[in-house]
Amino acid sequence: MEYEVVIGLEIHLELQTQSKLFCSCSTSFGKEPNTNCCPVCLGLPGSLPVFNRKAIELAVTAALALNSSVQLNSRFDRKNYHYPDLPKAYQVSQYEKPIALGGCLELEIDDQVKKVNLERVHLEEEAGKLIHSGDSIIGSDYSKVDYNRAGIPLLEIVTKPDLCSGHEARLFLEELRMLLLYSGASDCKMEEGSLRCDANISLRPMGSKQLGTKAEVKNMNSFKAVEMALNYEAERQRQILISGGSVIQQTCHWDEEEKVTVPLRSKEGSSDYRYFPEPDLLPLLLEEKEVNIIKSVLPESPMDRRLRFQKEYGLAKSEASLFTSNRPLGEYFEIVALKYKDYSNLARWIQGDYLYQLREAGKSESALEPDKLVELLNLLDNGDINRPVAKELLAEMVRSGESPSRLVNEKGLKQISGHDMLLPLVEKVINENPDAVNNYLGGKEKALKFLIGQVMALSGGRADPGEVKKMLISKIAE
């Protein structure tokens, strides 16, 4: 029997605030353990939470970017469970009335636009960080807890089971990450844990409407890990089903070393969380006006930007994609494009030599003043310098910030062109290389190349090879 894979994702995203969701402790990453803690985020008795306005705004921003419907009346609930990273033995989360419902994200998969629908978006508090004494959670005798992370605003995004492979899950996450980065809601650093993903995955007979028994996969620490873990888990379940067995519902841990999913423990039902309304926080009431203001300043989405770059500047899809994924480079392109209208030429230079030189010099995307790049390209277009010289100049300009016309004058790099300037060089080379001239006249094309090379060398690389060739041919023919 043929099976199809059904995947839904739960994404956790730390919102980019300075202070925590319910207290004014700093959210900054990498601080000494347990130094960003106070009675509220340690869950000490008698402490009371107060909403961080910015966290709410960023949650709304992310929800709007995801086309999710923002709820003007939402509520926080206590999710009760014991785990050492949770100081209060409950997590303040949203259960019945999340801040946003539904939503979708469109992405391109193999040149097809796929719409992935969302279930909901809700806001909750981040847990602390556990450091296990052994190699992993399973073999450890004890663990250490750092509560610096506890209480950082965390957005949970739950997709519908609309994805059907590890590859799709990865592409979805890449698009989601870019969208949320653009929106400014989160820095989305997977390596610092500010973007994390768990997955629910099950198989069902091809064409069946009913969902199979799912496994939840955790501990996938990169997009690549997500793709590998889900492909592995899909195959594991397929083998069980093919051999006539049945999948049991469980939580698995992705083992990055062994590249396998390991069952962690049987999952308790959600009623065991004993959710109830958080009595310490009043319902979250938003004004439509506030939501509209946030909507009005929402930045362009990556998808819109890719399309606009193709339409407005006539760029190739790959170029538009590069200028979207590398946002500062795209912004630089747009600034230069205000003054330089051969957009495809500009795109080629920026994604080619310019980007290369930036990386060589270890500089940021806007390192070179836009006017200087325009000046350089104009010098080239007007034939004042040739292409190899332009490339060399660009390297120098990125390093020093010097203007191209000044470098041209200082180094005497101006192109040697025109009959009067080239003629003496051509005549000299013809006179000094009679053998090559004869060979050429005898039909050897290679000899002409040699002669061109000689003239170029004499010009210090500043002549235009095309022009040199023409002149040599006509001079020899005389």
Place this chain on the structure above:
Amino acid sequence: MAIDFRKDVEHVAKLARLELTKTEKETMAGQLSDILDTARRIQELDTEGIEPTSHVIDFPATMREDEVGASLPLNRVLQNAPKRDNDFFRVPRIAKSGNDGQ
């Protein structure tokens, strides 16, 4: 109609990591029964068309600006820790017990 709530008490106690004696379980099973009886009586009221109430105060939640304030000094943070390992709280092994929720 007496329903035996001892199983429920055991379940809730397990979730709350509480160890109860037999006598305590019986006492609490009786108390739980009384509490649920009261709840049942309340449920007899006709609440058709009335929004469920989660909070009795009717004004928007207070907001604070996103500004960093002082945290506690480390010795105060760790003062109630049953065990510590340098600047960390130290907790017993975790795997295969409990539930990490998210």
